[in-house]
Amino acid sequence: MKIKGIIFDFGFTLFSFKNPSVEKYFDCFKRGLLKSIDILKDKNVLEDDDELVKDFVNIFNKKRANSFRLAMKTKDEFPTTLLFRTVLTILKEKGYNxxxxxxxxxxxEEMAELYHSCEEDEWKPFDETKATLEVLSNISNLKIGLISNHPNHKTIQNMLESNNLQHFFDVIVTSAKFGKRKPNPDIFLHTLKKMGLETHEAKDCIMVGDEAADAVGANRVGMQ
Known part of the structure; x- marks a missing residue:
């Protein structure tokens, strides 16, 4: 059987997060949010008011946690851009200027990119990633795709580009842009279609990932 396509997951498949821990993730988010707040104040979207900033941080963190829980349950994605708009709307409704x-x-999009910028600094390609992609890219007619469950598409693009890996992929799909998360089968079918493959050709494609969502979603559409 000839393999027509291979789709990779991003985190802990192609890239590793140095010394991962819940505390480290939250620290990245905290530092990124402070960067975003500085720009919001510089652009006069937010007033330089301690009470306002405190409210912004509290509401943002609660909404982020709620969005993540809901995303895990429904497999719908809630992009970081939407999170910023929602929080600013709530603050306006509360009477803030x-x-x-x-x-x-x-x-x-700029706010979302800043929010995830500290996270970008921590994700690095595995030693074998580039060599593996180089070998695969030299196989005639093999399509290479990527699917990532991430709430900001530009963040994934940035990390691929900063490591000179983006050119290996025919298709880069994120849940932020598509609206659904793995293992929802639709995001796999969408990716296959963008790779120029028909639904019945899923059986000739391989999914490479580190989580159940990768295996379950791929299996649902007939991928290996």
Whole structure:
């Protein structure tokens, strides 16, 4: 049987997170959020008010935790851009002076990118990642894709680009952009379609990942 496509997971499959721990993840998020808040104040979206900043951080962290729990349950994704917009809306409804004229999609994407920027610094490719992708990319007619459960598409792109790996992939799909998380079969079918493969060709494709969501989702669409 000829393999027509191979799809990789991102975290702990192609990239590793140095000394991972819950505390380290939260520290990354905390530092990233402070960066975002600084820009919000510089752009006059938020006033430089201690009570406002405290409320912003508390609401953001609660909404982030709730969104994550809901995403785990429903397999719907809640992008970080949506999280920022939701929190700013809540603060405005609470009576804070929020400058909505400065809040456009591109600005929210910038906030999300800053929020995840400290996380970007921690993820590094495994030693074998580049060599493996180089070998696979030299196989004639083999399509290479990536699916990542991540709430910000640009963060995954940035990490691939900063390590000069993006050119190995025919398709890069994230739950942030697609709206569904693995193991939802739709994100696998969507990726196969973008790779130029039909649904019935899933049996000729391999999923490489480190979690049950990778194996279960791939199995549901007939991948190996």
């Amino acid at each position: 929020i400058n909505y004229d400065s809040i456009e999609d591109e600005f929210l």
